[in-house]
Amino acid sequence: MERDKNFVLGVFDDEDVLLDAITKVRGNGVKIHEVYSPFPVHGIDDVLGYKRSKLPIAAFLFGLLGTTLALTMQFYMMKFDWPMIIGGKDHAAFPDFIPVTFELTVLLAAFGMCGVFFVSSNLKPWAQPRIFDLRITDDKHVVAIDLATNAGLGEEKIGDILKSSGASEVNKKSFE
Amino acid sequence: MQVTSSVREPLITGGKTLKDVTHDVSRQVEGKPTLGWILGLLVAVGTLLLGSLALVATLWEGIGMWGLNKTIGWAWDITNFVWWVGIGHAGTLISAVLLLFRQKWRMAINRAAEAMTIFAVICAAMFPIIHMGRPWLGAYWALPLPNTFGSLWVNFNSPLLWDVFAISTYFSVSLVFWYIGLIPDFATIRDRATGLRRTIYGALSFGWDGAAKTWSRYESVALILAGLATPLVLSVHTIVSFDFATSVIPGWHTTIFPPYFVAGAIFSGFAMVLTLMIITRKVFKLEDYITIGHIELMNIVIIITGSIVGIAYITEFFIAWYSGVAAEQYAFMNRAFGPYAWAYWSMMTCNVISPQLFWFKKIRTSIVATFALSIVVNIGMWFERFVIIVTSLHRDYLPSSWAMFYPTLSDIGVYLFTFGLFFTLFLLFAKFFPVINMAEVKSIVKSSSEKVNK
Structure with a gap:
C-alpha cells in the first residue's frame, strides 16, 4: 500500500x-x-x-545577527565613515547606540523566527492544505x-x- | 488536567461549547453588515475625508498652516503622536505581558486590542512624517540610506532617530504577532465558507491545518514573541519620553519620564480598549466572552496605572522645588498657575482624580460609568501631553519671546483625519476579521466556562 x-x-x-x-x-x-x-x-x-521546537534557538541567532549588524552599522557610520563631534562627545558614543541596537535585535529576532516558523510549517498564502475533517x-x-x-x-x-x-x-x- | 477555582468568576458565561465559540465569533464575519456598522463606517470615512482636506492643505502649503510659532515649535502634532502611541501600548501589554503572566482573561480581548495597537501606531506615525514638511524626502532624514552628500548619515545620537527605529520595529513586530494569532481563526472561517470567501480566507490562513506539530511551534513562537514584545513595548515609550527628557528644556529635562510615560501609555491604552470593547461586545453580542469580570480587571489596571501617573505628577513638582533650580521651579509653577492652568487642572482631574472612582466596586462594574470614565481618561491623557509640551515651551528664556499656542483649522483637521483613519480601520477589522481569538478562547472553554463551575 x-x-x-x-x-x-x-x-x-x-x-x-x-x-x-x-x-x-x-x-x-x-x-x-x-x-x-x-x-x-x-x-x-x-x-x-x-x-x-528549535525555534527559540533560531530567534536567538537572528537576534545576535541583529545586534551585530546594528553595532557594526553605527560604529562604521559614526566613527569611521563620517566622524562627527556631537555634543563634544566621542564619535563612538557607545551608550547612544544601545537603543537602535536593541530595536534591531528585536526586529531581526522576531522576523527571523517567524520566517523559520512559516517555512518549517509550510505556511504560505498559496499553500493547499490537506483537510482531514x-x-x-x-x-x-x-x-x-x-x-x-x-x-x-x-x-x-x-x-x-x-x-x-x-x-x-x-x-x-x-x-x- | 485542569484545576478550576471555585472562587474565581468564570471567564466565559452562558455555558458556551466549542461550537458556540466558532459560531458566535464567525457570525459577524459571515453575515451581512448591520445598519449600525454601515452608519459607523460612513461617519468614520466622512471624518477621514474632512480631515484629509487639512492634510492636503498642510502638505501643499507647508507646516505654516499649523498654529506653530518660533517659540512653540512643537504642539498638537507631537501631542497627538505621543497620545496615539500611548494608546497602542495597551494592545501589546494585553497580548504579550499578560501572556507571560499566564493571565487567561487576556484571551477574549487580545485580538481587538492588538488591532487597536496597530491602527493607533499608524495614526501616531502620521504626525512626525507630516511634520517633516516634505515627507517624500523623509526617508533620507530618517533612515541611514547612502546619499549624494558623501554619505552624510543620520545622527545615531539623537532620540528622534531612536524613535524612528523604535516605532517601526514596534509596528512591524506587533503586526506579525497579531497576524500569527489570526492564522488559525482565518482557517476556521475558511472551513465554514464556500466560493470566493473560501479562496480569500484560504489565502489569509496560509494553509493552516491545525496539526499538533504546527500548534507546538505556534505556541513557542507566541511565547518568544511575547518575550520580545514585552521589553519592546517598554522601550518604545521610554524612547518617546527621551525625545523630551534628553533635552535641556525646564519641564522636559526629567529623569522620571521613562516609567512615567510607560505607565501613562498603559493607562490611556486600557481606557481606549474599554471604549472600543464596550461598544464591540454590545454590537456583536459578545457579552458572554467579554464579561463584566473582564471590564472590572481592566478598570483595576486603570486604577494602578492612573495612580502611578498621579504620583509621577506630584514627584515632578516636588523635585522641581527640591532641585533648587529657579528655571525648573518656574516651569512647574507656570504649569499649574500660569496661562495654561486650565489645561493642567483638566489633566489633573481627568487622570488623577477620576480613575480613583474605580475603587468603588459599583462604579468599576458599571458599564455606563466605565465607558464615560474611559473617555475622560483619554481626554486627560491628551491634556497631559499638551501640558508637558506646550507649557514647557511657551515661556521661553527671554520674556520677549513668550507666546501662546492657538491651533488652526489645519491642526484640528489633521487630528480629525487620524480619528477617521483609526475608526475606519477598526470598523473594517471588526467586520472582516474575527474580533475574538477563537482558538485561544476554545482552549479555556473546558476550564473557565460557567458550565464547568456549576
Missing part, C-alpha cells in the same frame, strides 16, 4: 480524552501520522513524543493514522483501538 494516502481518523470531542487516547493508541503499537486540533492542547507534544478548525480533534505505516494491524483493528480509547467517531479518508 502507498504511504500518505489512506487514513483512519479517530474523532475526539474532548482534549483530556484525546491525550489519554493518544497514549493508549501508541501503547498498542499504532503509529500516529498526526493529530489535528482546533486549539493548542497542552501536553500533546509529550504524549506524541515530539521534541521541543472540516470540523478540525471548529470543535473536533482528529487523530490521523496512516494505513500504510500500520500495515500489520489492518483498518478494523485500528478502528477498534480508537473506539475503545474514547473516539466518538471513526472515519476513513483517502487522498489522491
